[in-house]
Amino acid sequence: MQLEDMRIFVATVDAHSFTAAANRLQLSKQFVSRRVAALEESLGARLLVRNTRKLAVTDLGYEFYARARRILAEVSDAEQAMSAQRAEPRGLLRVSVPMSFGVIHLSPLVAEFLRAHPDVRFDVELSDRIADVVGEGFDMAVRIGTLADSTLVAQKLADARMIACCSPGYKRRRRAPATPAELERHACLLYGQEGRTGWEFVVGGERQLFDVRGPLHANNGEMIRDAAAAGLGIALLPEFIVAEALASGRLVEVLQDYALSSITVYAVYPQHRQSSVTIRAFTQFLREQLAKRLGA
Numbered sequence: 001m002q003l004e005d006m007r008i009f010v011a012t013v014d015a016h017s018f019t020a021a022a023n024r025l026q027l028s029k030q031f032v033s034r035r036v037a038a039l040e041e042s043l044g045a046r047l048l049v050r051n052t053r054k055l056a057v058t059d060l061g062y063e064f065y066a067r068a069r070r071i072l073a074e075v076s077d078a079e080q081a082m083s084a085q086r087a088e089p090r091g092l093l094r095v096s097v098p099m100s101f102g103v104i105h106l107s108p109l110v111a112e113f114l115r116a117h118p119d120v121r122f123d124v125e126l127s128d129r130i131a132d133v134v135g136e137g138f139d140m141a142v143r144i145g146t147l148a149d150s151t152l153v154a155q156k157l158a159d160a161r162m163i164a165c166c167s168p169g170y171k172r173r174r175r176a177p178a179t180p181a182e183l184e185r186h187a188c189l190l191y192g193q194e195g196r197t198g199w200e201f202v203v204g205g206e207r208q209l210f211d212v213r214g215p216l217h218a219n220n221g222e223m224i225r226d227a228a229a230a231g232l233g234i235a236l237l238p239e240f241i242v243a244e245a246l247a248s249g250r251l252v253e254v255l256q257d258y259a260l261s262s263i264t265v266y267a268v269y270p271q272h273r274q275s276s277v278t279i280r281a282f283t284q285f286l287r288e289q290l291a292k293r294l295g296a
Contacts, residue, residue, distance in 0.1 A: 011025055088117070092121045093282060155283050163242055171254065176254040222241065
């Protein structure tokens, strides 16, 4: 088995086709197909199922893909360690980022990072699902809020202020809650994991968790924001999602007299990627830039 065949196979799975992988690698489609077939022969296992319409990955193929990505990442790290230019970020960085945060913040920051580091390439997935960083071959992910227990390394990037808000129409119709305890009489729009566990406010100098219920729960903050702007209830969302709607008057803040908890923005990555120069550089860059943007 050749290392280059492993690279070609990983590129093929990432691209979902021989043609797209060949274009990305600047090789012929026939060469890519032959090398994947040679890899399957050397392993004695079917990794891909080919038909006229699409390319499917077998269960063994997915298992080999995850292992191959880790091996290639370690090889890349070893090459960087032996290079005289080790201090310079380089290579492909696959990142999973929440949709709203990625569009609002990461989009301009990726462009700025690429201008400063032309030897880096990004493959970014914008999605509000929780990606399997190791299993899906991501180099790192940005996570917001409470982290689940895992073997991933987590680095704090910033804190994002939370704002309780509703539409002016809802505020007139239902009257804004005077205290967090009054939220039990209101329709609350629940965002992410924090929506499932309750909303936290500071009352009398102590943090308290308040049970909330409502007609909508979603893992996308923009959906919750738009539902609040449509008058469906009160939302508790990061400031970066609602800032524009507050400025335009589509939303108004409520419970301003109670200090709200912040949610933390993290970079998470597999333990075997801790030595990656590119990951360290990008994480530090995000920490510096988000401190300016989020005021944390």
